[in-house]
């Protein structure tokens with residue numbers, strides 16, 4: 543039994559297509575995914591706006607709410623909650639050069655329209671969190687945009703969201719690059735700066751993804767710790783990443799087991815989840831994975847998370863204190879290695 547509640551997105555069951563080749567698995571129907579998520583131990587689903595309401599650009603505001611209610615009925619059927627809604631601005635022809643930071647006024651207005659509709663969808667799904675993954679917000683050509691102007695555009699856009707709905711919370715999911723060359727809000731530290739500059743900082747926080755922190759050259763457990771220290775870590779996307787390359791979204795813990803242990807440990811030490819926060823497992827199956835194994839990366843991430851939770855619950859804080867007092871960090875490090883290797 544885990545102390546945590548877990549969440550997952552429909553995109554975590556994917557057909558395997560990438561930039562260099564076609565699909566390797568069949569598509570899975572939304573309800574079939576949701577049913578399986580509930581079976582394997584998830585209690586909430588994360589949504590892009592158009593995961594909940596496909597083709598939403600062609601629908602009226604009222605039609606969008608009606609479609610969202612149908613999704614809520616599916617969640618209710620399997621006793622799942624919705625964790626958040628994220629406007630998917632990076633896939634749309636209107637936001638080729640970004641949304642909130644686009645140099646085109648019409649594109650910025652479109653980005654706000656989608657974000658307001660995401661808030662409407664969140665209300666229909668019974669959740670109070672909007673996640674901003676700022677995928678194309680930054681520059682491909684460094685001189686094309688002022689980073690000062692772009693940062694202020696982001697703050698203005700968040701202020702409009704806060705004014706649109708007095709209860710909604712905004713979570714920025716920072717990432718330093720990809721698909722953009724240079725992003726504007728790359729780490730949890732940036733998120734805290736943006737939060738402080740808005741009209742309602744208590745409603746603006748962060749969601750930390752392990753792979754994104756590694757891409758920024760940082761340790762995810764310290765990014766998590768920084769957000770927790772500020773009282774503004776309201777979501778996590780635990781996964782893993784082999785070095786600084788394309789965003790891999792590997793099964794949690796498979797590359798950096800000690801880092802994964804420390805992410806779970808810092809979350810446990812600070813009672814993450816006590817305000818209803820979920821552990822999101824934002825993991826992707828390998829392209830070679832067969833249809834029948836398409837949920838294995840999720841099941842494995844859950845197993846590894848729970849195993850690390852068990853290891854962290856046995857962490858010997860008395861021994862740790864003695865090692866620190868004696869400045870025996872070699873001894874402490876070997877203790878952690880033995881704990882992780884199962885050598886008692």
Ligand SMILES: [Mn+2]
Pocket residue numbers: 751753754789790791824
């Ligand atoms: Mn990722």
